[in-house]
Amino acid sequence: MTGFVLEASALVKSYGPTRALDGVALSVRAGESVAIMGASGSGKTTLLHLLAGIVAPDSGSVAFRTAEARVEVTALSERERSRLRREAFGFVFQQGLLIAELTAVENVALALMLNGMPRPRAEEHARGWLAALGLAGMEDRRIGQLSGGQAQRVAIARAQVTGARVVFADEPTGALDSATSADVMDALLDSTVGQGRTLVLVTHDPDVAARCERIVEVRDGRIVAERAGHPASRAAGSSGADAATADAATADAATADAATADAAVRA
């Protein structure tokens, strides 16, 4: 047992003549927060996509470990990777990318329904997570009726509700002002590393990166520097996730996690 939840080695990925990643190795410990920093075009988003099994590398490997199993992500088929993402990973994007037609609670519950959970139970869990993230009373609002920060919290709830072991966030505060951005980072960190989960985050913002335990800098498709962040710094008066509520909401879903990894290995 190495304690690593993600292990990537010798990742190479080219798009046409452009080499986006050129032999990257990165290991992420369980419960750790890692920021991947770099200028646009540096390959940081490609690295996130490879780690999360969204894109397959040209060569190299990515492994995902749980206490029960070790899954070679790079050896899985597209369909199996899709299932792994659905069941073991969570995602937060820059624009939230929530479904505008659905209410907040439906957006979050959808993640559980996709894993086969009946709708009433899925919505109950979703309400728990939304409340934990300070959105009690807004469950039945449509996404357009929420502010940018609130919508991003809904996205965080969606990423977490399945009991994701690893949450991948791509510029999660990119579309927010700095105060809201600090708030959203609090919520994101509290609901992930705050509860023993892992956070891998891509950003170009040094302040956001500094909130993570480890900062990895990518340039021209290679990791050029690695340093520690200052995870203790928090925004004043933050309203992050209430760990107890969130835990209760996730308890059920989390048990599905081990089964997923097993199933993925068997598949």
Next chain:
Amino acid sequence: MIGRVAWLLARPDRQGFATIALPVTAFAIVTALLSTVLGGAQMFWAWDDEYGATYQALAVVALVLLVVPLASLGGAAARLSARRRDDRLATLRLLGATSSTVSALAVIEAGALALAGAAVGVALYVTFVPALALIPFRGQALGVEGVWLGASVAFVPLGVTALAIVSAVLGLRRVVISPLGVRTRQEVPRVHWVRLMIGAAVIVLAFGMMALLQVAGSLIVILAMLAAAFGGTIAVLNLMGPWVLRLVASGQARRAKAPARLLAARTVLESPKAAWRQVSGVAMTSFMAVFAGSGVAVLQAMSASDGDRESVLLLADIRTGLLITVVGSFLMVACSVGVNQAAGILDRRDLYRSLDMLGMPRSTMDAARRRAVMSPLRITAVGSAVAAAAVMLPLTGIALIVAPVSLLVIAAVLAAGIGVVWLGLRATRPMLERAADGPSRAVVA
């Protein structure tokens, strides 16, 4: 300069072939149908005997019925061009284009696609003229001279292109703000129940008129009364359609257990009017198919024994015209559904991309958007058919007994029409795949 940029941007892009092929196909079908109907109508106008006027009136009805789906198809194609324009805004800005240049480009593009499609449509029409010439009217085949528009066929593509340009200009006004920006801040629009009351009243009125049919003397009077009841009920369908769709979808949204069903129902609820616009052509067609179909079936059965030859032929011809109109209208609805879906996928490609990353199976995304069209379509086709059957109650009942085959034919045509729309949807599946793949699988992220 605009012309050169338009040409530069006309190259196939990463949305692929479908964004160009769909509107071109749509305009081709529109042009071919329009030329066919105009060709037939022109011959009707050459008749000046006592039945001539009836045929002319029927031709006008057929044209009117085809204009509604035609206009919505034109609008859909223009919207698709506008979406493509959004996608390439960045490219255009790099080239130093102003927003008015960009708008002009969208209009030029819509016009060019329409013209290209219309040219293909004329070719299709010319190819089909020998087959169309075999369609019997008044007891004999129309003949080539009966369906051939002659040199004036050249005006059809011009008309279709003009329509596309007008729809593009109108459509552009609506997409000045990005589609998502418009949508997200909106409350779900409500449709008032008063519509239902008005609708019910008109249906009762129409039913009453049908009851009076028995005392009407001549075939022409009967046709006039049928036309009034028909027009009234069509208006009602348009009034009630969005309301009914919203009602059904909100029930579906509450009950939905599977993600695709929930998504589909919410999509309809987002804009019941838009859902209705997409299938309203079918409402009219389906209504007409049952309404006129059962009427004609009964009258035909009645006049088979004692009717004069002209009446028998007129009824047979109405049935032929009916079939042509139903087929044409379903083809156009299928096209506009395909084109609308293409625009919808472009609108929401970031969302589809993100859902794919979240691990939502593509089959679920596809099922959701398919259901969001097919469910309103089924409700509309069946609902309109039932409304027509209700208005024509005595006649529908009689038709069921004296001419069951006619009713079967109507049902089969409606079912086939729904199938064609499904195919239109299916044609956009590759676009969904590309949207879900996203740019990161093609270019540097």
